[in-house]
Amino acid sequence: MRLSSKTNTLLALAALIALAPLFFPSSYYFRVGSLIFVNGLAVTGLVVLIGYAGGQISLGHAGFVGIGAYACALAPVHLGLNPLVAAGLGAALSGAIAWLVGRPILRLKGYYLAVASLGFGALVSMVLANEAGLTGGPDGMTVPDPGLRALLKSVAIDLSNAAFWYAFSAVVLVIGAWLALNLYHSPTGRALRALHGSEVAARTVGVDVARFKLQAFVISAIYASISGSLLALQNKFITPDVAGYMHSIELVTMTVLGGAGSVIGAISGAVILTTLPQVLTVFQEYEQVMLGLVMMLVMIFMRDGLLPSLSRKIRGRGQ
Structure with a gap:
């Protein structure tokens, strides 16, 4: 029986995640792996917005990451919620804010949209940094433990802290990838891909352009929020930097x-940019230069992205 491309993608992703720990020389690499999965989840949401919906560039998505992260810190203190429940609340809040913010800014195009979204991200970052009485200000605040490791320990599954968050973040990433791939093959995904080809042509065949662009923005915001919640839960501490411009x-x-x-x-991009700074530390003060050089070379010679370009070259050689 021939498997679908969606199933093959998920199986390949799950296999890589399961096999990678066999090559980890220390627990530090579990930490790097969990950071890759956190970033991978956020960029999966951006695939829906940028890749599916016709290149809608958002430079303020770290704002939604910050909302998800601080929901896990604030809701347990002020509402008495478990941090996992708080993560769901943060995702719902991010979706609602994205719907409200997206309605006016998604009418813009090109760099106007990018600048408008940048303003939203900057606003969230400023609020988190300046409202010291609520958020702890620039010093940040602690995030309560959700108690998941203790629950697993009660059923005789005892993982180290790093290994647990590696596994938990991996499961969330695979679920997120599965949902995004299902969306791609759904009627909504086909409508979004029609926008990618031409908004005018999509509108001509009856696609509600504004509604589908807004849906993509809301979905990507929810992904970003859950990514921020995962980061906060595994770090057990959060600062306003998570919502900063550079993170976007x-x-x-x-x-x-x-x-x-x-x-x-996109997940492979998260792998590269999360691990590359770790590798380039041997260059010390030249680290940022080397990182920028690698990105420039890829963008010049592989304009569709690293993985699609390599895949196309391999198929061309095989013919």
Whole structure:
């Protein structure tokens, strides 16, 4: 029986996640792996917005990451919620804010949309940094333990902290990738891909352009929020930097670098830009220069992204 491309993608992703720990020389690599999965989840949401919905660039998505992260810190303190429930609340809040913010800004195009979304992200970052009485200000605040490790320990599954968050973040990423791939093959996904080809042509055949662009924005915001919640839960501490401008730029760069039209491509971009700074520490003060050089080379010679370009070259050689 021949498997679908969606199933093959998910199986390949799950296999890589399961096999990677066999090559980890220390628990530190579990930490790096969990960060890759956190970033991978955020960029999967950006694939829906940038790749599926016709290149809607958002430079403020770290704002939604910050909302999800601080929901896990604030809701347990002020509402008495378990941090996992708080993560769901943060995702719902991010979706609602994205719906309200997206209605006016998604009428803009090109760099106007990018600048408008950048303003939203900057506003969230400023609120988190300045409302010290609520958020702890620049010093940040602690995040309560959700108690998941203790629950697993009660059924004789005892993982180290790093291994547990590696496994938990991996499961969330695979679920997120599965949902995004299902969306791609759904009627909504086909409508979004029609926007990618031409908004005018899509409107001509009856696609409600504004509604579907807004849906893509809301979905990507929810992904970003859950990503922020995962980061907060595993770090047990959060600062306003998580909602900063540079984090938004990093997420968009990961998405475009790996291939914005492909879920597995964008995740590969997250792998590269999360691990590369660890590798380039041997260059010390030249680290940022080397990182920028690698990104420039990929964007010049592999404009569709790293994974799609390599895949196309391999298929061309096989013919």
